Amino acid sequence: MQAAYDLLAERGFEGLRTRDIAAKVGVNIATLHYYYPTKEKVIRGVVGYAMGRFRSTLQPAGSPGEQLRAHFAGIRRLARDEPELFVVMGELAMRGRRDRAIAAIVRDVDATWQKMLTALLRHAAKEGAIDNSAKADDLASLIVATLKGLFILPGDGRDAKEVDRQLRALERLIT
Amino acid sequence: MQAAYDLLAERGFEGLRTRDIAAKVGVNIATLHYYYPTKEKVIRGVVGYAMGRFRSTLQPAGSPGEQLRAHFAGIRRLARDEPELFVVMGELAMRGRRDRAIAAIVRDVDATWQKMLTALLRHAAKEGAIDNSAKADDLASLIVATLKGLFILPGDGRDAKEVDRQLRALERLIT
DNA sequence: GTACCATTCAATCATCTGATTGATGGAAAG
DNA sequence: CTTTCCATCAATCAGATGATTGAATGGTAC
Numbered sequence: 001m002q003a004a005y006d007l008l009a010e011r012g013f014e015g016l017r018t019r020d021i022a023a024k025v026g027v028n029i030a031t032l033h034y035y036y037p038t039k040e041k042v043i044r045g046v047v048g049y050a051m052g053r054f055r056s057t058l059q060p061a062g063s064p065g066e067q068l069r070a071h072f073a074g075i076r077r078l079a080r081d082e083p084e085l086f087v088v089m090g091e092l093a094m095r096g097r098r099d100r101a102i103a104a105i106v107r108d109v110d111a112t113w114q115k116m117l118t119a120l121l122r123h124a125a126k127e128g129a130i131d132n133s134a135k136a137d138d139l140a141s142l143i144v145a146t147l148k149g150l151f152i153l154p155g156d157g158r159d160a161k162e163v164d165r166q167l168r169a170l171e172r173l174i175t
Numbered sequence: 176m177q178a179a180y181d182l183l184a185e186r187g188f189e190g191l192r193t194r195d196i197a198a199k200v201g202v203n204i205a206t207l208h209y210y211y212p213t214k215e216k217v218i219r220g221v222v223g224y225a226m227g228r229f230r231s232t233l234q235p236a237g238s239p240g241e242q243l244r245a246h247f248a249g250i251r252r253l254a255r256d257e258p259e260l261f262v263v264m265g266e267l268a269m270r271g272r273r274d275r276a277i278a279a280i281v282r283d284v285d286a287t288w289q290k291m292l293t294a295l296l297r298h299a300a301k302e303g304a305i306d307n308s309a310k311a312d313d314l315a316s317l318i319v320a321t322l323k324g325l326f327i328l329p330g331d332g333r334d335a336k337e338v339d340r341q342l343r344a345l346e347r348l349i350t
Numbered sequence: 351g352t353a354c355c356a357t358t359c360a361a362t363c364a365t366c367t368g369a370t371t372g373a374t375g376g377a378a379a380g
Numbered sequence: 381c382t383t384t385c386c387a388t389c390a391a392t393c394a395g396a397t398g399a400t401t402g403a404a405t406g407g408t409a410c
Contacts (some may be wrong), residue, residue, distance in 0.1 A: 014188045028359045044298050068273025090269055138344040153268050169313040173348045203389045
């Protein structure tokens with residue numbers, strides 16, 4: 001799974017080969033097929049691995065008023081420490097267009113993310129930390145879209161400074 | 176180019192085959208290779224085709240104060256009328272990670288988009304239509320990221336209503 | 351010691367895929 | 381009419397690719 005995950009991040013679905021996965025593990029192709037009968041099964045495994053990894057970072061922590069900022073900081077740290085994760089998420093998002101099973105999983109993670117953000121925004125609004133003119137769930141889905149655009153898609157703002165500036169602009173808009 | 180573009184939107188780079196392109200045109204593979212010696216050349220052609228298509232929608236129009244809203248409406252209309260374009264842009268963005276030439280082109284289009292938005296925001300700020308506490312270019316790059324996340328990546332908000340709500344939330348945040 | 355089972359591998363298969371070749375037909379040039 | 385050039389095609393190639401097979405290895409149970 002680790003090898004497949006790494007190769008998926010490195011070459012995308014376009015360049016993912018069962019032979020390469022087996023080679024990276026240092027094992028015969030037949031051995032790979034012994035555990036994962038088809039390439040599809042391998043991919044399913046990787047999807048679970050990657051999504052679990054992302055899910056585990058969604059748990060909010062810290063003082064209520066600071067949770068939103070903490071969440072952004074957490075995502076930014078994740079992007080710095082494990083950039084492959086966002087590449088894989090992009091690959092999965094794209095593949096979700098043509099693969100119902102993957103689409104369902106991606107949708108599920110998105111929904112979890114958005115719900116968490118919604119709750120977090122409601123909290124912050126009650127404390128008066130943010131403006132609550134917009135409905136929390138609308139704002140949450142917008143923020144999710146922004147963060148995805150910011151971290152999943154490769155863009156101009158790839159250097160840490162640029163991302164920092166963009167996140168600050170986002171915080172300023174919300175609060 | 177049209178056939179290759181359509182197939183790229185339909186199957187992604189992962190499933191793009193020269194044979195299928197030729198078949199879609201109703202022509203022999205050798206004929207395709209007669210005009211485009213390699214698959215790479217075909218792809219370059221499609222990139223130019225797609226990016227030109229998007230670029231042509233970036234020209235702002237309408238009364239100064241309404242240009243921002245008009246821009247959002249234009250993107251939304253484009254997403255409705257030509258959803259393939261955004262799929263292709265997503266494919267290109269992803270491939271840009273592994274293909275310097277494509278990355279440069281994508282970066283260029285992004286920069287054009289962001290500059291246009293920056294100018295548009297400055298206009299609106301002078302008119303007092305929007306808050307100008309944030310630097311225009313920071314805000315512009317943030318908006319580009321949001322729009323990309325909203326339209327390029329497949330998400331929960333695929334139905335027109337959801338997108339409408341998200342765009343309205345974005346407008347409310349900015350103004 | 352023998353039978354059984356899980357694991358691994360070298361070799362191989364069938365198909366896919368980008369690309370090439372040599373031939374054919376037809377239009378333009380002389 | 382003949383020559384030349386352009387466009388197209390059927391056929392084919394070489395390498396890649398997902399998957400399978402049958403044999404070998406080593407460990408466990410009886």
